[in-house]
Amino acid sequence: MDVIRYKEILEEARRAEHPLLVCDERIDGDSLGSALAFVDLFKQLGLPRPRVFVAADIPAVYHHLPHLDTTTRDATMFSDPTVDLVIVFDCSDDAYVERLLERAPLRPKVINIDHHKTNALYGDINLVVVDAPATAEVVYQLFDANGLTPSAQAAACLLTGLCFDTTAFSNSATNERALETASRLVLCGARVQDALRSLFKSRSVSALRVWGSALERLHLHPDYGAVITCITREDLEKNAIGEEEVEGLSNFLSLVTDTDSLFVLRETPEGDVKVSMRSQTRDVSEIAREKGGGGHARAAGYTVKGARLACGEDGCWRVELKEKK
Numbered sequence: 001m002d003v004i005r006y007k008e009i010l011e012e013a014r015r016a017e018h019p020l021l022v023c024d025e026r027i028d029g030d031s032l033g034s035a036l037a038f039v040d041l042f043k044q045l046g047l048p049r050p051r052v053f054v055a056a057d058i059p060a061v062y063h064h065l066p067h068l069d070t071t072t073r074d075a076t077m078f079s080d081p082t083v084d085l086v087i088v089f090d091c092s093d094d095a096y097v098e099r100l101l102e103r104a105p106l107r108p109k110v111i112n113i114d115h116h117k118t119n120a121l122y123g124d125i126n127l128v129v130v131d132a133p134a135t136a137e138v139v140y141q142l143f144d145a146n147g148l149t150p151s152a153q154a155a156a157c158l159l160t161g162l163c164f165d166t167t168a169f170s171n172s173a174t175n176e177r178a179l180e181t182a183s184r185l186v187l188c189g190a191r192v193q194d195a196l197r198s199l200f201k202s203r204s205v206s207a208l209r210v211w212g213s214a215l216e217r218l219h220l221h222p223d224y225g226a227v228i229t230c231i232t233r234e235d236l237e238k239n240a241i242g243e244e245e246v247e248g249l250s251n252f253l254s255l256v257t258d259t260d261s262l263f264v265l266r267e268t269p270e271g272d273v274k275v276s277m278r279s280q281t282r283d284v285s286e287i288a289r290e291k292g293g294g295g296h297a298r299a300a301g302y303t304v305k306g307a308r309l310a311c312g313e314d315g316c317w318r319v320e321l322k323e324k325k
């Protein structure tokens with residue numbers, strides 16, 4: 001472990017007069033849990049609570065987490081010339097961070113805390129631990145390396161991140177560190193049941209109907225050499241459910257499907273198609289990187305801009321580019 005870097009990051013946090021924390025553009029249990037645990041760390045150190053920038057509304061499944069009042073969608077915060085430190089969590093997408101920083105009149109120092117293989121190391125300080133099961137685990141190590149014990153609230157945030165990224169300690173990201181850190185977080189006061197609730201116990205009947213359609217459409221796709229399925233805008237609209245309610249479908253399917261590689265295709269409200277890939281043996285991060293996306297070796301994704309999903313006569317669903325007007 002690079003103890004010096006963990007200490008350097010804490011020093012930067014102490015020194016900063018106006019720090020901002022940033023979650024990955026796609027909010028999940030790991031990016032949000034890691035950032036909120038850091039808010040708690042500031043509190044523990046007696047520093048003013050920083051704001052956390054999020055690109056979208058926080059999904060309802062995370063509404064039980066502490067410090068949500070520090071989150072904001074107001075990107076004009078980055079225009080404030082007094083902002084001197086930006087800490088980014090669980091985000092491999094340097095273009096997203098650059099877009100936010102474009103607003104800053106004076107470029108603040110950037111700390112990049114992540115575990116994605118495709119991370120472009122865009123920070124002034126990069127703490128990218130590729131074999132970490134979750135960014136939350138890296139943040140736990142940062143507490144530990146600095147001789148700090150997470151509060152029960154920080155531990156709850158970190159355990160949520162760890163449970164999310166390991167799909168409750170079942171996917172290939174699950175290693176001995178995931179289990180050891182989880183057990184230490186429980187000793188700090190985190191509750192496993194609470195962390196799991198946001199993963200498994202909060203799906204509405206309408207959302208599960210859409211999951212049902214996705215199960216029905218599973219088929220082996222000759223072009224991808226993988227089992228694929230898809231979710232259309234119509235599925236969501238017909239059942240009146242939001243985007244966030246189908247999050248986790250690819251993790252769930254790859255957990256229960258008897259197949260090596262599984263891709264979930266999904267139409268987005270922006271008129272794009274998101275491809276989410278899971279594999280037991282293939283390095284899908286390579287495919288994602290080629291197509292401008294990112295992720296981990298066994299779990300990665302990318303977006304096809306200006307596209308829709310169409311079912312062919314052979315019963316296979318494909319991504320179709322929309323015609324440009």
Ligand SMILES: [Mn+2]
Nearest residue numbers: 030090135165
């Ligand atoms: Mn993560």
